[in-house]
Structures are given as C-alpha cells and as structure tokens.
Amino acid sequence: MSVSGENTTEELEQFRKLFIGGLNYTTTNDSLKEFFEKWGEIVDVVVMKDPVTKRSRGFGFITYSKSSMVDDAMANRPHKIDGREVETKRAVPRDDIDKPDIAWTVKKMFVSGIKEQTEEELREYFGQYGNILNLQIVTDKETGQRKGFGFIEFDDSDAVDKAVLIKSHEVCGNKLEVKKAVSKDVASAARGHRGGRGIGSGRGQAWRGHNNNWGGNSFGGYGGGSSGGWAQGGPQGWNNVWGSQSNQRGWGNGGGNWGGSQSGYGGGPMRGNFGNNRAVPYHTGRGGGNFHQNSRGRY
Known part of the structure; x- marks a missing residue:
C-alpha cells in the first residue's frame, strides 16, 4: 500500500505549526514557549498583539522543529497556561484560509475518489491519523454500485484536522481527496449562532444520529444546496482572527469568540527561527513588510 505525503511533506512548516487561542492576557512569548517546549524544540x-496598544490579542502560534512534536502536544490536550485553558489547533496555511470547511471542529470527514480500495485498506491508511470509529463506503441503494465516496469518523477532531492538511492521499495507487464532513442541520445551526467556537468541539453536538440523514436517500454529493446535499459552508462565527484593528473581534476580547462572521482561525505567519528580529513583524494593511494583513485574515 502506498502512503504518500507523510514522508515527503511532514517537515514543511505548515505541519509543524500550532494555533493557540484563548490565551490569558498576561501570557508572553517566553511563558508560551516554556509551556510548549516540554513536547519538543x-x-x-x-x-499576537494589537499594533497600536501592544496589548495581547489573546492568541498566538508555536512552531516546532519536527511535526511529531505537534502530534505529541495535541495528544496531551487540554492545555492550561497561566491559569487559563486554551484552545489548541493545527494552524491552517494561508492558501487554505478561504476554504469553507476549514474552520469546523468535527470528527468526521468526507473521502472522495474511492475506486477499488477495500474498507480494510482505507482503515489501514487513514488509521495513521487517529483511531477510526466508523468507516462507510457509500453505495447506490438500488444497484449496490459504489458512488466513489465515503465517510470516516475518528474519536478526535485533531485526526481530521491533520488529514485535511495534506492536499491529497494516495491509497493503493489512487489519489483520494478529503474534506471535513458537516451535515446540513449543523451548518444551518451554525449560521444561526454567530460567534460560536466551532461545531462539535468534542461534545457530540455535530452528529445526532441518523436523523441528520447524511445526504438523504440519494446521497446528493458533497457540496451544493440541493435537497439532501452536503453543506460546505464554514460556520459564520469564525472570522479573520487577525481581525479589523478597529473592532478587535478576535480571540481574547472578553467574548471568547473566534471572531466575526466569515473566515477561519488562520495559519499564522510562516517565520524563521525563534528569536528573529520582529521590529515590524505584522502589518495591518498600511503597506510595507513581508506579512501583509488584509480584511480576510490572510498574511
């Protein structure tokens, strides 16, 4: 069986980076580093700080020297720093920020491109990302023929986050694409509750049994707004964590929200080694510097 991506891409920075949300305002670079270095270099x-007030924005980023250290840090959640439990997630590359499903916190993922792979082969491959609870290869109810996609449910949302960071997966010579699976009911609920901290959140909110009817009787496919279809839209409560400097709607502003109304939590700037000069590290859209922040939360 071919296992692609892991050997060739695991040391890219995007696989070594963590987003830390909900930080205590007193947490500094040094205290954040001291806490997380127990899992590696x-x-x-x-x-992140407000460029004007220099006050903490309530979130930050950690980059390890090896991706396995990220796995160790995530395996030891929850984390409590300076008296406050924080939200730890794998950082999202800037090119993926606008993907509608990127911000969801879910334990189930959609897999497309399935051909002749058996359930056992899929379990063997995707089992490297976490403990699989359920795996379903979808077939036509009348003919029994495969529809070319399926679903995998893990016991931890981090397994899904890790799998979707890889652009494509090769299993038995065929490429498979993965996305976070979100039922239409959950997507609709999220749109009605802006400012939430993600759907699911490890508390079983996302999957309420068969009544959600994943795709209805026809399994109308992933995406689109047709009856029985799948919702690809991200929760409206996750906006640009970088935020508008005028309203500061990101992490740590007292409301405990991820942000305003659209994008994901962000990937953070891809940086060099610890201790680099940060004379002008993060810009707010007024020109200059390498990491330009715009209204969509990218850099």
Missing part, C-alpha cells in the same frame, strides 16, 4: 513562538 520550538523554533518560533509569537503572541
């Missing part, structure tokens, strides 16, 4: 750390 940290090459970069930053607590």
Whole structure:
C-alpha cells in the first residue's frame, strides 16, 4: 500500500505549526514557549498583539522543529497556561484560509475518489491519523454500485484536522481527496449562532444520529444546496482572527469568540527561527513588510 505525503511533506512548516487561542492576557512569548517546549524544540513562538496598544490579542502560534512534536502536544490536550485553558489547533496555511470547511471542529470527514480500495485498506491508511470509529463506503441503494465516496469518523477532531492538511492521499495507487464532513442541520445551526467556537468541539453536538440523514436517500454529493446535499459552508462565527484593528473581534476580547462572521482561525505567519528580529513583524494593511494583513485574515 502506498502512503504518500507523510514522508515527503511532514517537515514543511505548515505541519509543524500550532494555533493557540484563548490565551490569558498576561501570557508572553517566553511563558508560551516554556509551556510548549516540554513536547519538543520550538523554533518560533509569537503572541499576537494589537499594533497600536501592544496589548495581547489573546492568541498566538508555536512552531516546532519536527511535526511529531505537534502530534505529541495535541495528544496531551487540554492545555492550561497561566491559569487559563486554551484552545489548541493545527494552524491552517494561508492558501487554505478561504476554504469553507476549514474552520469546523468535527470528527468526521468526507473521502472522495474511492475506486477499488477495500474498507480494510482505507482503515489501514487513514488509521495513521487517529483511531477510526466508523468507516462507510457509500453505495447506490438500488444497484449496490459504489458512488466513489465515503465517510470516516475518528474519536478526535485533531485526526481530521491533520488529514485535511495534506492536499491529497494516495491509497493503493489512487489519489483520494478529503474534506471535513458537516451535515446540513449543523451548518444551518451554525449560521444561526454567530460567534460560536466551532461545531462539535468534542461534545457530540455535530452528529445526532441518523436523523441528520447524511445526504438523504440519494446521497446528493458533497457540496451544493440541493435537497439532501452536503453543506460546505464554514460556520459564520469564525472570522479573520487577525481581525479589523478597529473592532478587535478576535480571540481574547472578553467574548471568547473566534471572531466575526466569515473566515477561519488562520495559519499564522510562516517565520524563521525563534528569536528573529520582529521590529515590524505584522502589518495591518498600511503597506510595507513581508506579512501583509488584509480584511480576510490572510498574511
């Protein structure tokens, strides 16, 4: 069986980076580094600050020297820093920020491109990302023929986050694409509750049994708004964590929200080694510097 991606891409920075949300305002670069270095060597750390007030924005990023250290840190959740439990997630590359499903916190993922792979082969491959609870290869109810897609449910949302960071997966010579699976009911609920901290959140909110009817009787496919279809839209409560400097709607502003109304939590700037000069590290859309922040939360 071919296992692609892991050997060739695991040391790219995007696989070594963590987003830390809900930080205590007193948490500094040094205290954040001190806490997370118990799981490995940290090459970069930053607590994001308001460029005007210099006050903590309540979130930051950690970059390890090896991706396995991220796995160790995530395996030891929850984390409590300076008296406050924080939200730890794998950081999202800037190119993926606008993907509608990227911000969801779910334990179930959609897999497309399935051909002749058996359930056992899929379990063997995707089992490297976490403990699989359920795996379903979808077939036509009348003919029994495969529809080319399926679903995998893990016991931890981090397994899904890790799998979707890889653009494509090769299993038995065929490429498979993965996305976070979100029922239409959950997507609709999220749109009606802006400012939430993600759907699911490990508390079983996302999957309420068969009544959600994943795709209805026809399994109308992933995406689109047709009856029985799948919702690809991200929760409206996750906006640009970088935020508008005028309203500061990101992490740590007292409301405990991820942000305003659209994008994901962000991937953070891809930086060099810990201790680099940060004279002008993060810009707010007024020109200059390498990491330009715009209204969509990218850099």
